Amino acid sequence: MDVLAWNRAAAALLTDFAALPPARRNIIRLTFLDDAFRAQYVDWPVVARECVAVLRMESGRHPDDPDLGALIAELNEKDADFRAWWADYRVAGPRQLTKRMRHPTAGELTLDVQQLSVDTDADQLLAAYTAHDAKSRDALDFLLRWSSGPRPARASSQP
Structure with missing residues (x-):
């Protein structure tokens, strides 16, 4: 779950990945250890448990990977939820997900996330x-306009 490009x-x-050191550009690390990133998920426990299950699958596929270890x-050291969920041994691979997010600028969004494999x-x-x-x-459209230049105002009570 390292972010290689965006x-x-x-x-x-999600976040300004360019502002993060490359070693910190990891979705699972951000989900557990970055308070602002974590706060974006309406259903954080659901998302976080899914992250743990994916991480467990990857650790089985790459048991000797030092970065993964x-x-x-x-995460075991710094997050009690991670410790508890890591101990339940749930495993999951990439799949289509629906995530509810609470973006600080765009408001609430429900997003479908497709994870596509790279053949090479x-x-x-x-x-x-x-x-x-x-x-x-509408919220995504606003966010794209907002991020492309001068920041348009957004009313907090949009329908």
Whole structure:
């Protein structure tokens, strides 16, 4: 779940990955250890448990990966929820997900997340976030306009 590349929309929706050191550009690490990133998920426990299940699958596929081992050790040390969920041995692979987010600028969004495999490297995925409904599409459209230049005002009580 290391973020290797992103576009302007991903930076506007999730976080400014360019502002993070490359070693910290990891979705699971951010989900557990970055308070602002964590707060974006309406159903954080559901998302976080899914992250743990994916991490467990990857640790089975790559048991000798030192970076993966270091990430697991860091999360075990720093987050009680991670420790508890890691102990339940749930395993899951990439799949289509629906995530409800609370973006500080765009408001609430429901997004479908498709994780597509890369044929040339089985360890890489392309994640595509798309709007689940019209309200979320409007919020994503606003977010893209907002991130492209001068910041337009957004009313907090939009329908």
